[in-house]
Amino acid sequence: MAGNRRVTVREIAAETGMSIATVSRALNDHQAVTPATRALVRDAAERLRARTGAAARPKGGAVFVRCPYILTDYFGLIVSSIAETLTLHGRQLVLTAGEAAQRTPLLADLDGRDGVTGVIVILPPDPGADLVELQRRRMPFVVVDPRTILPRDIVSVSAAHFAGARRITAHLVELGHRRIGVVGGPTEWLASDNRLAGHNAALADVGVLPSAELLRTVEPSTERGHRAAAELLDLPEPPTALVCFNDKAAVGALRAAAERGLRVPADLSVTGFDDLDLAQATGLTTVRQPLREMGRMAVSLLVRLLEQHELDALHVELATELVIRSSTAPPRPA
Template sequence: MTRPSGVRATVRDVAAETGLSIATVSRVLNGQGNVAPHTRDLVLRAVDRLGAQAPRPRAAAGRPSEGAVFVRCPYVLTDYFGLIVSSIAETLERHGRRVVLSAGEASQGEPVLAGLAAQSDLAAAVLILPPEDAGDIILLRDRRFPFVVVDPRTPLPRDIVSVSAAHFAGARQVMAHLVGLGHRRVGVVGGPSKWLTSDARLAGYAAALAEVGVLSAPELVRSVPEPTIEHGYRVAGELLDLPRRPTALAAFNDKMAVGALRAAAERGLSVPGDVSVTGFDDLDLSRAAQPALTTVRQPLQEMGRMAVTLLMRLLDRHELEALHVELATELVVRGSTGPAR
């Protein structure tokens, strides 16, 4: 069903879309319990199809609006995730909210999401790079439990609120910088192949090359299971050992870029004289590297603050229009990049 831009759909439109009565649709959207599961799913799917102009389901009845906020980061709280989590906690404290924190890689396999809506002391959640399938996150939405996703790993329906950096734009910026220095054969030390972030950055790298008529050769693009220094070192070494090695390496993050610096040094290659290296994130590590890394600055702390702001609006039952928020990145040029030989 399509509607003219700006014309808001009504409960009547949802009823027409599903073939259900207006009363039944109203019960679903108002969170009443006397609705069969398949009927509820039918209505929610219709709301998805109608998109931004559709009436949204209300928060679950009885949800403690003043309860604690569950913050889940199933990764070690390093300088990357630590910055995000600390900004979330500080902002929630200013709103007078208690934080229930679950962090660490050991929790990745735990079925956390399924039980959140049943915890009566929780008002909402912030989920950072959740490892669960999109289907599990959609089920949490269908239970009308308020939550915001920070840096989603997989594509989400537009009515699930998320905050991330502008990965495509950032990758395009840094690759355009390399292209401007004359680099055409650029090796990509890429991230995990099934991450939404990886796809966006690869597209950004490719877009900047395409602007000068270059299609990146498949052998120049590598992916890793986890974006670590060791994986960056290994993949960069493979690229630098090619018969026709790249003149630059664009790494998925600063840690992998540091691994690339080590791989270049072990082969007697100077940076940036023989090969340029770029990162992504602008962690402290990028400034401590030798040479200091050209990288893309992500607004990590602002991502955390924005996530809380959106969550508070959800709890106050405000209507959100910008549901997938991307925050601007910034290219930071340092000593690891130079003209192509």
């Protein structure tokens, strides 16, 4: 079923170029039909159901945006950009966000919302099976900044985490740093893995092996960044620089350095990631993520899905930019 209308045998016959009798036998698992023919008929039926389902959705219908986080500067920038772009496309926004959204699974959150024609999910904490199930329901959706590796045919948009992390560590390496501590993000996050890989790649370029002693993984917050940075700075041989998962963790690292009488950047270089307002206020060297563009791109990809346009690029990565400020300098001479 698609909407209130069934896909007919005649439509499947026209889609495949087969006779109505052959299609009917294939759908009824007649023994005279080969497995290959039966597969062709079923694939055609699925395509027609998808088209009919899309046609049944109201033009200019609502888009359900799910951001199960408090709308701070990071998530607020993405959601605001999505809202503005949906308005330009004449589509209504249905938003759920914050802790309430964290307590409700994606599919349960979506069920019962009438008039929704598409979905945008931001850094979804939901199991990958929920996204696969959403796809099975043929609901067009886009994932912004996926937390885990997605199936190839699920559409997503994110920043180029690997390239951004590699560039900021390369900046420290070019200044002369070799003992660089990492305040990384949660190990189960795709962005954490990619940024750590980028950091390690920049070290490998100058023949430096990564050290487990210099790595701490935390939830990205100011307080946890402070705690992790304190552990690294209290090592018998502390790092000369810290790369932090985001700007908030970096601000925590700045506080840990100040508590130990370390001057930034004379005694310690500190970097962040995101380029939020607090990075600009504290003079933090960081990586600028195109957060607003991620929101705009998510809407663009979703509208193309809703209008049944073909997408060749399903996993879109947007370029990041290194922003050098006053928190990095060459290491102090031994």
